[in-house]
Amino acid sequence: MRSLIYNLRGFGRLGRRSQLRSYMRQERVDILGLQETIRPDFTSGELRSLECGGQFAWNWVPADGHSGGLLLGFRDECFEDGVWRKGKFFISADIYQCSNKAKWCFVLVYGPADHSRTGEFLDELEGEVTNCQLPLVVGGDFNLIRRRQDKSNEVVCWSRIRCFNDAIAAISLREYNRAGARFTWTNNQLDPIRSVLDRVFVSPSWETMFPLCSLSAVTRIGSDHNPLLLDSGESGLMRPPRFFFQTWWFHVAGFDELLRGKIEFCIHGKGPHRCSIELWQCISRSLRQFLKGWGRTSERRKGTSGRSSCARWES
Structure with missing residues (x-):
């Protein structure tokens, strides 16, 4: 950094x-x-x-x-x-x-x-x-x-x-x-x-x-x-791990409302000065950052690694 x-x-x-x-x-x-x-x-x-x-x-x-x-x-x-x-x-x-x-x-x-x-x-x-x-x-x-x-x-x-x-x-x-x-x-x-x-x-x-x-x-x-x-003296930029979107997240109660709230927050908090393409990129990046942590917590609660699903979002 x-x-x-x-x-x-x-x-x-x-x-x-x-x-x-x-x-x-x-x-x-x-x-x-x-x-x-x-x-x-x-x-x-x-x-x-x-x-x-x-x-x-x-x-x-x-x-x-x-x-x-x-x-x-x-x-x-x-x-x-x-x-x-x-x-x-x-x-x-x-x-x-x-x-x-x-x-x-x-x-x-x-x-x-x-x-x-x-x-x-x-x-x-x-x-x-x-x-x-x-x-x-x-x-x-x-x-x-x-x-x-x-x-x-x-x-x-x-x-x-x-x-x-x-x-x-x-x-x-x-x-x-x-x-x-x-x-x-x-x-x-x-x-x-x-x-x-x-x-x-x-x-x-x-x-x-x-x-x-x-x-x-x-x-x-x-x-x-x-x-x-x-x-900061850190040894190079450590890239975040690859992000995989799991289809079973759609079955978690309240996931739709959670996702919609994060998107609205990005639009109003980070998007006023951006064009539509940049806004979409900003929303995608913020959602990936949020869902990585949320997904790990949900996987621990679910008791599985979450990699059994066939559908993945890869970025």
């Missing part, structure tokens, strides 16, 4: 999406988290243009005028998304990872450049992390530093540093050490100021789940921020 976390400073800028697609292909990205999109919404064509190698489930927080905005997407082949939550400064989703059958939460943040709102941002972040019952990752542009060494000049605000470190300690998160660039942001001036504003934090339970995880800064092109690449 590989996640790209990137403050791209405007989704609509010339060449920015082409650059983003190049990152997606080169780094084989499964989770995309963009900050400072400066967009109120996205068209289906814009979202599809980012889907290199498969479809994604998308959600976003609109920009506040000409600043902010978050976009978060998960590759459908690798994840099943659950509950989404949004705030002024974050968007998060509870996800089920198909390769290891683990449930965890991804939180994407964009801290305010207006430091008069730093307290509000940290309070919202603390509330989201405290209320989450799953292992979690928190990543994004925090617009805050944690130590004097995080900035290239001597001008630092120690009160904000203390507030930031106190908030991180209060919610028991650990920051991942980053390989690559020393700083993640520059003001692009002749005498530049550089800072570490982009970070990834994890909970102890998430770190235990992915002990080989690594974080690196990708080469910066165009934006004044370096993208961050979070690699």
